[in-house]
Amino acid sequence: MQIPIDRSSDVPLYAQIARFIHQQIRIGNLPPGSSLPPIRSLAGRLGVSKAVVSLAYDELATAGMVEGRVGAGTVVTASGEQAARRWQEIDPGPPTDQAGALYDLLRLANRPGLIRFNLDAPASGLLPTEAFNRSLRAALQEHGPEAYAYGPPEGAPQLREMIARYLATRGISTSPDQILITAGAQNGIDLVVRSLVSPGDTVLVESPCHLGALQVFAACRVHVQAIPVDGDGLDPERVADFCARFKPRLLYTNPTYQNPTGSTMPLERRRRLVRLADEHGLTILEDGVCNELEFHSPAPPALCALGGPVIHVGSFTKSLLPGLRLGYLVASPEQVQRFTRVRQATDVNSPMVLQLALAHFMAAGHLERHLPLLRQELSSRQRRLQTALAAAFPAGTNWTAPAGGMHLWVRLPEQANVVDLYRRALASDVAFAPGDLFFPGPAPAPYMRLSYGNVSPGEISEGIARLSAVLQDACR
Ligand SMILES: Cc1ncc(COP(=O)(O)O)c(C=O)c1O
Numbered sequence: 001m002q003i004p005i006d007r008s009s010d011v012p013l014y015a016q017i018a019r020f021i022h023q024q025i026r027i028g029n030l031p032p033g034s035s036l037p038p039i040r041s042l043a044g045r046l047g048v049s050k051a052v053v054s055l056a057y058d059e060l061a062t063a064g065m066v067e068g069r070v071g072a073g074t075v076v077t078a079s080g081e082q083a084a085r086r087w088q089e090i091d092p093g094p095p096t097d098q099a100g101a102l103y104d105l106l107r108l109a110n111r112p113g114l115i116r117f118n119l120d121a122p123a124s125g126l127l128p129t130e131a132f133n134r135s136l137r138a139a140l141q142e143h144g145p146e147a148y149a150y151g152p153p154e155g156a157p158q159l160r161e162m163i164a165r166y167l168a169t170r171g172i173s174t175s176p177d178q179i180l181i182t183a184g185a186q187n188g189i190d191l192v193v194r195s196l197v198s199p200g201d202t203v204l205v206e207s208p209c210h211l212g213a214l215q216v217f218a219a220c221r222v223h224v225q226a227i228p229v230d231g232d233g234l235d236p237e238r239v240a241d242f243c244a245r246f247k248p249r250l251l252y253t254n255p256t257y258q259n260p261t262g263s264t265m266p267l268e269r270r271r272r273l274v275r276l277a278d279e280h281g282l283t284i285l286e287d288g289v290c291n292e293l294e295f296h297s298p299a300p301p302a303l304c305a306l307g308g309p310v311i312h313v314g315s316f317t318k319s320l321l322p323g324l325r326l327g328y329l330v331a332s333p334e335q336v337q338r339f340t341r342v343r344q345a346t347d348v349n350s351p352m353v354l355q356l357a358l359a360h361f362m363a364a365g366h367l368e369r370h371l372p373l374l375r376q377e378l379s380s381r382q383r384r385l386q387t388a389l390a391a392a393f394p395a396g397t398n399w400t401a402p403a404g405g406m407h408l409w410v411r412l413p414e415q416a417n418v419v420d421l422y423r424r425a426l427a428s429d430v431a432f433a434p435g436d437l438f439f440p441g442p443a444p445a446p447y448m449r450l451s452y453g454n455v456s457p458g459e460i461s462e463g464i465a466r467l468s469a470v471l472q473d474a475c476r
Contacts, residue, residue, distance in 0.1 A: 001037065005046055012423045013048050017056035025065055025076055026083040036066060036074040051113075051429045058111060111429075115463035118431040119454040120259065120407055121322040126377055126453070131366045132321060132357065139356035151352035153340045155181025155328070158359035163328050166362060170292065171301045172312070177333045180340055181326065181350050185289045186212045188313030188329040189252070191339045192285050193220050197249050204242055204251040206234055208438035208447075210259045210287060213252050226440040231400060233258055233265035236272040243280040251277065254287040256299040260438045260449040261409045262402025267300040274308035284310045289327075292319050292371055294404040295379035304330055311335065316358065318406065318453075319371060324354055378406050381452040384460050389450075392468035394475060406453035409435070413475050416446040421474050428466045 003020045005013060024030045036042075039057065043050045057074050060066045065078040140147050154160065160176035167174055182188040189212065197203060199221035205213065207226035217224050225246050227238050233255050242248065253273075255265035265273070277284050286303045291314065304312035315327030329339060343349075361367060385408060386401060396413030412418065418434040425432060435447025455463060 014055035018059040115430040117450040120451045135361035136357040147353040156355035159355045162362040184327040185315035202248040257290040257405030290405040388464035407451040412446040
């Protein structure tokens with residue numbers, strides 16, 4: 001099979017290879033059962049890296065056209081007719097909507113061997129799995145089969161109690177009946193938006209903004225008004241102006257170690273924001289998913305600790321175990337009842353066994369012991385990442401180091417095209433989150449979000465060296 005490769009084309013090499021093979025399947029030159037050349041030999045023949053060919057085969061496999069078989073290598077499974085129908089899937093073109101783009105990025109980035117600056121979560125080596133396993137066994141011993149029963153829809157009373165106590169240590173005074181256990185913060189955002197906002201209502205969001213929140217707003221068909229954030233997060237004066245002009249129902253904000261910019265809103269702005277929400281009848285949905293990940297001193301108090309119409313969502317996915325999918329929402333008891341009814345229509349309740357294990361884990365003081373270690377490790381990785389960036393990235397690149405959290409928001413030279421860069425980086429086995437995805441409208445400049453929680457210290461230098469090579473090449 002002679003695959004024509006055009007190195008001057010804007011189409012990445014892996015996409016050229018995937019397209020050509022796809023075309024061969026479509027016109028019947030590669031019928032079902034034919035074997036594709038082994039990755040190593042095709043890479044050698046084409047003069048490209050194995051990663052490029054592997055990415056092309058991954059694309060074809062994801063589109064259902066080929067599959068890897070033990071002993072037989074990669075084998076064609078689709079007929080010409082099927083291949084014709086799936087063209088759209090293999091060649092989606094540049095991402096056009098955020099939901100599609102996120103799906104595409106996560107799917108493509110889920111490859112073994114990839115250096116993952118794209119995932120905002122702690123790596124497996126940073127997870128207190130031994131201690132959690134012990135809590136799981138203890139919870140099972142204590143609760144027996146009850147641990148596998150349906151649980152109260154608001155969440156396990158033991159966990160709600162432990163969260164209320166934990167939040168008190170973070171300056172948030174609340175009671176268990178103000179807490180709803182959710183499937184991570186994302187579920188909390190979705191419940192609040194679906195409960196409080198109707199299609200066509202106006203919602204204020206930060207720009208740039210957590211992508212998952214933008215997805216919820218798009219799914220709920222609300223009208224989004226984006227307010228640019230600066231180095232101190234949202235400017236309350238701009239929020240006041242938007243309130244007067246658009247009469248919004250809800251403001252979504254992530255005031256501490258914001259995703260993606262990493263900015264933290266100072267206390268004075270927080271106070272002013274809560275006051276003006278009260279004046280304008282605006283509900284604030286505060287996303288505090290990384291609140292406890294400070295490197296030196298804690299951030300200013302959460303908005304919900306300052307009174308006013310604030311609903312707070314938090315999670316144990318960043319601070320503890322991403323796969324637990326346990327988070328919480330803090331609201332008035334009446335709102336908690338309302339959100340619970342909405343939640344019941346979706347997934348009834350979070351697994352009791354995990355809630356009981358987490359309650360045991362917290363009661364035994366493991367969370368308190370784990371957080372300082374995690375903070376220290378994240379802080380050290382952030383320093384390492386900055387050193388690597390300063391040494392390798394081209395002039396015209398800049399960033400501000402956040403005081404906590406797990407990502408760095410990097411502004412790239414004007415001529416960089418981040419989506420193209422992303423695809424090139426993937427071919428070099430390194431992934432990041434393209435800045436364009438986080439803007440509700442067109443991105444004002446090229447940015448990349450580099451998360452360091454999922455990248456080991458050794459991978460940081462290697463990953464930045466690869467990214468830098470791709471960036472220098474693309475900006476030439
Ligand atoms: C700001 C922000 N909010 C919410 C979420 C979703 O968190 P969870 O995984 O707990 O649902 C994320 C995840 O990246 C996030 O960055």
